[in-house]
Amino acid sequence: MSLTTESSTNFWLTRPFSERSTQIFLGVLIAALALVTLLHVAVPADNPLHIGAYTVNLFGKYLSYALLAVAVDLVWGYLGILSLGHGAFFAIGGYAMGMYLMRQIGDRGTYGNPVLPDFMVFLNWDSLPWFWHGFDMAWFAFAMVLLAPGLLALVFGFLAFRSRVTGVYLSIITQALTFALMLAFFRNEMGFGGNNGLTDFREIVGFDLRSDATRLGLFLATGVALALGFILCRAIVTSKLGRVSVATRDAEARTRFLGYRVERFQLFVFVVSAMLAGLAGALYVPQVGIINPSEFSPIFSIEIVLWVALGGRATLYGAVIGAILVNYAKTIFTGVMPDAWLFALGAMFVLVTVFLPKGVAGLFRYFKRRKRDDTATSDPNADPNSTPKEASA
Amino acid sequence: MSLLHSLTQRDRVFDFMAPQASPVDVRHGPILYMEDVTVSFDGFKAINNLNLTINDGELRCIIGPNGAGKTTMMDIITGKTRPNSGSVWFGSRHNLLHMNEPDIASLGIGRKFQKPTVFEALSVFENLELAMAADKRIFPTLTARMTGEIKDRIDEVLETIGLTALRHQPAGILSHGQKQWLEIGMLLMQRPRLLLVDEPVAGMTEQEMERTAELLTGLAGKQSVVVVEHDMGFVRSIARQVTVLHQGSVLAEGTMDQVSNDPKVIEVYLGADDEEAA
Numbered sequence: 001m002s003l004t005t006e007s008s009t010n011f012w013l014t015r016p017f018s019e020r021s022t023q024i025f026l027g028v029l030i031a032a033l034a035l036v037t038l039l040h041v042a043v044p045a046d047n048p049l050h051i052g053a054y055t056v057n058l059f060g061k062y063l064s065y066a067l068l069a070v071a072v073d074l075v076w077g078y079l080g081i082l083s084l085g086h087g088a089f090f091a092i093g094g095y096a097m098g099m100y101l102m103r104q105i106g107d108r109g110t111y112g113n114p115v116l117p118d119f120m121v122f123l124n125w126d127s128l129p130w131f132w133h134g135f136d137m138a139w140f141a142f143a144m145v146l147l148a149p150g151l152l153a154l155v156f157g158f159l160a161f162r163s164r165v166t167g168v169y170l171s172i173i174t175q176a177l178t179f180a181l182m183l184a185f186f187r188n189e190m191g192f193g194g195n196n197g198l199t200d201f202r203e204i205v206g207f208d209l210r211s212d213a214t215r216l217g218l219f220l221a222t223g224v225a226l227a228l229g230f231i232l233c234r235a236i237v238t239s240k241l242g243r244v245s246v247a248t249r250d251a252e253a254r255t256r257f258l259g260y261r262v263e264r265f266q267l268f269v270f271v272v273s274a275m276l277a278g279l280a281g282a283l284y285v286p287q288v289g290i291i292n293p294s295e296f297s298p299i300f301s302i303e304i305v306l307w308v309a310l311g312g313r314a315t316l317y318g319a320v321i322g323a324i325l326v327n328y329a330k331t332i333f334t335g336v337m338p339d340a341w342l343f344a345l346g347a348m349f350v351l352v353t354v355f356l357p358k359g360v361a362g363l364f365r366y367f368k369r370r371k372r373d374d375t376a377t378s379d380p381n382a383d384p385n386s387t388p389k390e391a392s393a
Numbered sequence: 394m395s396l397l398h399s400l401t402q403r404d405r406v407f408d409f410m411a412p413q414a415s416p417v418d419v420r421h422g423p424i425l426y427m428e429d430v431t432v433s434f435d436g437f438k439a440i441n442n443l444n445l446t447i448n449d450g451e452l453r454c455i456i457g458p459n460g461a462g463k464t465t466m467m468d469i470i471t472g473k474t475r476p477n478s479g480s481v482w483f484g485s486r487h488n489l490l491h492m493n494e495p496d497i498a499s500l501g502i503g504r505k506f507q508k509p510t511v512f513e514a515l516s517v518f519e520n521l522e523l524a525m526a527a528d529k530r531i532f533p534t535l536t537a538r539m540t541g542e543i544k545d546r547i548d549e550v551l552e553t554i555g556l557t558a559l560r561h562q563p564a565g566i567l568s569h570g571q572k573q574w575l576e577i578g579m580l581l582m583q584r585p586r587l588l589l590v591d592e593p594v595a596g597m598t599e600q601e602m603e604r605t606a607e608l609l610t611g612l613a614g615k616q617s618v619v620v621v622e623h624d625m626g627f628v629r630s631i632a633r634q635v636t637v638l639h640q641g642s643v644l645a646e647g648t649m650d651q652v653s654n655d656p657k658v659i660e661v662y663l664g665a666d667d668e669e670a671a
Contacts, residue, residue, distance in 0.1 A: 010538040240537040243519050247512045254510045258579070259495060259529045268531050 016234035025317045026227060033223040040216060053212040057287055058331065060219035062324045064284040067226045069307045069319035071276035074233045076305065077314030078242060079269050080249030081166070084301050085174030086277050088181050089149035091295035093278025095185075096148050098198035098291040099132060100141030101209075105202050118200070119193045129191040138205050145282040146275045153274030154267065161263035161270075166252065175298050182296030197292025204286050215287070222283045226320070229276045233316055236272065245269055306345065310352050312361025321360050417484040417501060417586050419449040424587055424617045425470065430479030432465055432641075439465045440476065441641035447587070452613030454628045455621045457638035458661060463621045466638070467589050471504050472497045483587070503585035507592045509572040513565030517556050517575055520564050521547045524579035547582070554578040554608060570601030577608065587617045594627050606631045637661075 016022040036059060039051040068090050075081045107114040111121040115128060134140040156177060160170055188194035207214040236242050247255045248262050256262045285291045294300070303326075311322020329348070333341040356362055417424065425447040432440040440462045447453055457463055468474035469481060472494040481489040489497060498504075512520050525543065528534070551557045554574040559567065564575060573593055580588055593609070594602045602624070610631050612618050622628050628635065628649065635652045637644045645655045652658055 012536050236535070239535050240522065241531065241535040243515055243523055244534055246514050247523055250512050250514055251510050254512070255523075257498070258524055258583075259498060260523075260534075261529070264531055265534075 012239045013231075013235050015238050016231050019234065019238065021315075021317060022231070022234050025230065025320075029223060029227055029230075033220060037216065037220065040212075053215050056212075056219050057215050060215070060222045060287045061284060062327050063219070063222040063226050064280045064287065065304075065307070065327050066320040066323040067222070067229050067280035067283070068277050068304055069311070069323035070226070070229055070233055070316055071273040071280065072304050073308045073313060073316055073319035074236070074276070075270055075273045076308060077316070077319075078237050078249065079245045079266060081266065081270065082171045082305065083174045083270075083273075084171045084298065084305060085176075085178035086273070086304055087298075087301035088174075088178035088296055089153060089274040089277035090281035090284070090304075091178075091181070091185075091291065091293075092149045092152060093145045093281030094285040094291040094295060095192060095198070095281075096135075096141055096144040096278070097282035097285045098201075099135040099144075099192075100138065101201035101204060101286060102198050103132075103136040103141075104204065105200065108202060109200070117193070117198070119188075119196065119198075120191075123188060132191065142282070145278050149274045149278030149281075150271050153271045157267045157270040161266045164263070175301065178296050178301050179298050182293050182298075185293035185296060193292070195293060197290055197294075198285075199290040199292075201286060201289055209286055209289070218283065218287050222287070225279055225283055229279065230316060230320070232272070233276070236269065237316070241265065241268075303345075306349055308359075310348060310359055312356075312359025315359075315361040318359050318361030325360070418486040419484050419586075421485050422448055424449040424451075424484055425619075426480075426482040426485075427466075427469075428480050430466075430469060430476045430481060432462075432469065432474060432476045438641050440469070443479070443638075443642050445636065445643065447617055447619060449586075450614045450617055452610060452618045452631065452633060453620070454632040454635045455619060455638060456623070456625075456628055456635060457644075460640075461638040462641040463638055464591065465641075467504060467591060467619075467621065470497075470589060471502060498583070501584070501586035502589065503580035503583050503587070504589040505573075505576050505580055505591060505593065507595060509569070509576045511564040511567070511572050511575050511579070513563060515564060516561050517551070517564055517567070518547060518560045520575055521550055521578055521582050524582040526583050550578045550581050553581065553611065555604060568601075570597045570605070573597070573601075573605065574608065577612075581612070581616075585616060588612065588619065590618065590620045592622055593620060594622065594624055602627055603630075 036051055036056060039049055040053070040056050043050045045052070068086065071089075072083060072086050075083050075086075102117040105117065109118040109121075111118055113121050116125065120128070135144070156174075160173065165173065184190055185192050185197075186195050192198065201209050203209055204214070204218075207217065209215075237245070244255065244260055244265055247258075248260075248265060252262055281291075281295070304323075307322040307326045308319045309322070310326055311320065312318025326345070326348070329344065330341060333344050352359060358365065423446045425445070427443055427445040430440055430443045431438060443462070443466065445466075455463055455466070465474060469476050470489065472489065472492055475490065483489050483497075483500060483502065487500060492500070512523065515523070522539075522543070525546065527537070548557070551560055554577060556567075556571060556575060556578070559571070564572065567575060577588075577590070577593070590609070594605050597605065606627060609618055609620060620628075620631070632649050634646070635649050636646045637652055637655075637658050639661050644661065645652050645658050647655075
């Protein structure tokens with residue numbers, strides 16, 4: 001665990017920038033964003049290196065999944081809370097964005113109603129439900145993208161952590177939470193479009209959602225959101241609060257005994273994570289063009305956890321790698337042989353668990369350590385009890 | 394007139410304005426005072442009219458056969474168990490029976506449990522950092538900075554517990570003895586007035602035991618230390634004052650020599666143990 005306690009920079013938000021791993025991560029991310037943009041814009045369409053709008057859109061989707069995986073890794077890797085319901089926060093953020101996009105359609109819908117979305121006209125509703133008000137304003141909708149999942153996490157987390165529900169039990173009730181929300185959102189009476197969800201979006205803050213430029217813009221915005229989310233999470237885990245989280249994960253009673261109000265720390269990190277998941281959902285929806293209750297499905301939430309496990313828990317960058325790898329594989333597999341996808345996912349999970357128990361990120365660390373050990377063993381006076389970390393620190 | 398004079402004196406610092414380093418009042422000597430304490434679990438008297446006084450800065454060893462009430466006594470002091478009767482005072486100002494566990498801990502009573510629990514994924518340094526007395530609310534913790542002062546304090550404790558060379562190692566790789574020391578170090582970071590240490594040398598090697606004895610005797614004077622221990626050799630090496638508990642009350646009290654020559658003590662405890670050791 002590279003939690004550098006005695007680092008030179010001391011302001012918590014800028015601390016990640018002095019970390020090697022964060023520098024590398026941000027460098028790779030910025031280079032990837034620049035490369036995709038370049039290949040999309042500057043390379044002519046008939047060149048084999050050209051990246052089409054469809055692919056840019058697909059990458060944007062992966063990046064929003066990556067942000068979601070970072071949010072899950074924050075609570076699972078560092079706080080030890082295995083949330084099997086983070087899809088719920090993702091979906092709620094997505095719905096907040098979807099409601100805004102629905103209101104942006106205005107009178108261009110099939111029924112031409114300037115205020116009511118099509119599905120409400122279809123259900124013979126004559127006015128907007130109270131919770132749809134305000135979503136015609138971008139600032140309000142974007143605030144709700146963070147606040148709505150945050151509030152749900154606050155209430156849910158307050159009740160769960162106050163009662164000291166942890167471990168498997170907590171995982172089960174997070175799963176129940178997302179399942180209950182799925183059933184609720186399936187109902188037409190809820191006012192969120194029932195099982196069809198929200199779709200047929202036209203534009204976002206004045207930009208046409210079907211134009212290539214907007215798609216590229218959304219892709220880049222998602223990349224920036226991922227970078228900022230990553231830095232925020234890194235800042236949290238390298239702060240003293242991050243170390244309290246790890247302490248809570250490993251010995252909750254002991255942490256409480258040291259005088260920390262453990263349930264408040266859990267709640268804080270859980271809410272931050274839920275808000276990041278909501279943001280990921282909000283960036284996902286305009287790129288895929290639809291949000292429906294299937295995002296609440298328990299299977300999806302479990303899949304997110306698999307991404308994190310495959311990438312490597314408690315590293316944050318591992319979560320990003322896992323999310324992108326698995327979803328890329330999913331795209332390929334469901335294209336080539338759709339029926340085999342779940343078997344492939346299962347096989348991947350088994351292989352990684354057996355051969356890479358610490359995920360793909362564990363592989364990086366292994367090579368890093370081997371390199372370090374090689375330099376250490378060349379020193380004949382080396383104390384077997386102290387590792388070279390001592391010298392480099 | 395003299396009252397008025399004293400009140401208007403410009404260089405006078407009133408008691409209630411002066412910063413209090415420690416609210417514990419030990420002007421009258423004892424830091425811990427237990428009188429006529431009785432605890433019964435379903436009729437079984439685990440503690441029976443126990444009277445015990447620990448002076449400020451003292452190192453006291455408490456011995457006694459299994460079931461003598463040693464751990465229950467520590468539970469009472471730390472607020473985990475409430476006695477049926479009796480009184481327990483910390484200094485002459487704080488009635489511990491009216492306080493809960495976190496309050497007692499923050500007042501300056503630190504307790505080390507038998508089994509060492511340290512945060513294995515965190516480094517030795519970080520373990521001490523988390524244990525340090527500080528503002529432990531969320532935002533102060535999030536924005537906490539590593540200052541030179543904190544570093545010095547941690548270095549000082551690292552020096553005391555002899556883990557300076559292992560400061561960046563994860564606590565999980567420490568040996569059993571080193572974990573015990575780290576946990577004592579974590580208690581020291583809280584700047585306690587009274588340290589309760591439960592069987593610190595259980596499972597330790599001879600050398601580790603010696604090191605622990607040095608550590609504990611070094612702490613006495615600055616802190617008051619109460620050690621509960623089974624190992625007679627260890628107790629002999631550190632004890633100035635020994636209290637023997639038997640069936641929930643004090644059987645004998647005095648120096649190790651006095652105690653070990655007491656026929657009652659030999660009968661219930663020492664004799665059997667010496668035979669075992671020999």
